[in-house]
Amino acid sequence: QHAQADKVVDEWLEYTVDWVYSLRTRTDNLRAEMQVLLKHNKKEIRHMELESNSA
Template sequence: QHAQADKVVDEWLEYTVDWVYSLRTRTDNLRAEMQVLLKHNKEIRHMELPVESNSA
């Protein structure tokens, strides 16, 4: 009885650790994507600026 309870706890812990790890990985990926997008937007804005100043 006690051994089975330990097994359940072990499985639950393993599952929780996997879930937390995958969640953290997903968050890191999202953060990296956001940084790439922000950097890309800055470059686009930087390229657009001279065009706007020329047309003004």
């Protein structure tokens, strides 16, 4: 009975670790996408500022 319970716990832990890992990966991907967008937006804002100052 204990061996069966241990097996269930081990399987659950494996599932949990996989889920946490994939969640963290998804979060990292979203963060990276946001950083790319922010960097792009900063470049565009800087470009617009330079254009407005020269006009």
